[in-house]
Amino acid sequence: MPDSPVYKRVLLKISGEGFCRPDSGGIEGDEVDRIAREIIDVSNRGVRLAIVVGGGNLIRGKTFASGSRVQRATADYMGMLATVMNALALQDTLESMGQPTRVQSAIEMRAVCEPYIRRRADRHLDKGRVVILAAGTGNPFVTTDTAAALRATELGVDALLKATKVDGVYSSDPNADKSAKFIDRLTHGQVLSSQLGVMDLAAISLCMEHKIPVVVFNLKKHGNIARVVCGEKIGTVITAS
Numbered sequence: 001m002p003d004s005p006v007y008k009r010v011l012l013k014i015s016g017e018g019f020c021r022p023d024s025g026g027i028e029g030d031e032v033d034r035i036a037r038e039i040i041d042v043s044n045r046g047v048r049l050a051i052v053v054g055g056g057n058l059i060r061g062k063t064f065a066s067g068s069r070v071q072r073a074t075a076d077y078m079g080m081l082a083t084v085m086n087a088l089a090l091q092d093t094l095e096s097m098g099q100p101t102r103v104q105s106a107i108e109m110r111a112v113c114e115p116y117i118r119r120r121a122d123r124h125l126d127k128g129r130v131v132i133l134a135a136g137t138g139n140p141f142v143t144t145d146t147a148a149a150l151r152a153t154e155l156g157v158d159a160l161l162k163a164t165k166v167d168g169v170y171s172s173d174p175n176a177d178k179s180a181k182f183i184d185r186l187t188h189g190q191v192l193s194s195q196l197g198v199m200d201l202a203a204i205s206l207c208m209e210h211k212i213p214v215v216v217f218n219l220k221k222h223g224n225i226a227r228v229v230c231g232e233k234i235g236t237v238i239t240a241s
Contacts, residue, residue: 006231007159009048009125011152012039013145014163016056018219019086022165025057027089036093038225039130043099047229048125050155051132052148053090055082061140076140080107083144087134088112100129106138106147118154125155142202149203153210160212161228162199163219168236169198186238188214198238207238214238 018035020028043049061076068075087103091113094101102124103113114120116133124131136147145162152160169191170180183196188208191198198204198216207214215228217235227234 005045005047005229007047007229009157010159010161010229011148011155011157012049012051012161012163013148014051014053014219016054016058016086017165018163020057027057027086032089032093036090036097039094040097040099041226042229043130049130050121050125050151051130052144052151053083053086053132053134054144055079055086058082058085073140080135083136084109084134087132091132094130101132102129103132103134106135122155143200145199145203149206152212153206160207160214162214162216164216165220167218168216169196183236186236187241188238191238208240211240
């Protein structure tokens with residue numbers, strides 16, 4: 001693995017599924033430990049790292065609302081609270097390993113974390129702190145993928161890294177279609193026109209407008225975060241052209 005990062009400032013999007021084993025749920029300590037160690041490895045290479053976390057390991061707003069009497073907006077707010085729980089678990093794990101970390105939430109919860117303030121987040125990054133961004137954008141009906149694209153734009157990162165449970169982008173769902181083909185490179189426009197389901201369309205559109213490359217890769221393979229920031233050819237790279 002190369003030692004020198006090609007991306008010096010990144011936004012890492014970790015889905016809620018990253019906090020538990022495959023086909024499981026909740027927050028599992030050994031999974032959080034593994035993620036934290038990889039984040040520290042990247043930070044020690046001089047990479048400034050902001051992280052947007054999902055909450056699907058605890059609750060998915062859209063799914064919960066469709067199977068209950070709870071309104072979609074309320075269910076989405078519940079999902080935002082789930083992301084804060086994941087963020088706090090990751091923060092404490094990182095700090096127990098010696099990595100200075102701050103959690104900022106789009107929904108104010110001053111007893112447990114800072115409110116999201118762009119200039120403050122930017123300052124934390126400059127000081128070498130890992131910044132975990134929770135509660136999405138603070139708005140219902142907006143995914144954490146879109147939150148990741150928005151924060152990536154605000155914080156002026158070199159790339160948005162989308163950590164998933166598969167190796168990258170495929171022509172169709174590889175779990176359901178054995179003939180699905182892996183795609184190593186795409187443009188933002190191709191993702192939009194083909195609607196491949198990499199990220200929601202609002203997120204891809206925002207990245208395209210601001211020419212932010214997106215790398216989709218498998219979080220569950222040890223060392224992959226460092227491999228991506230050091231430019232190793234893994235996952236799917238989505239660029240402007």
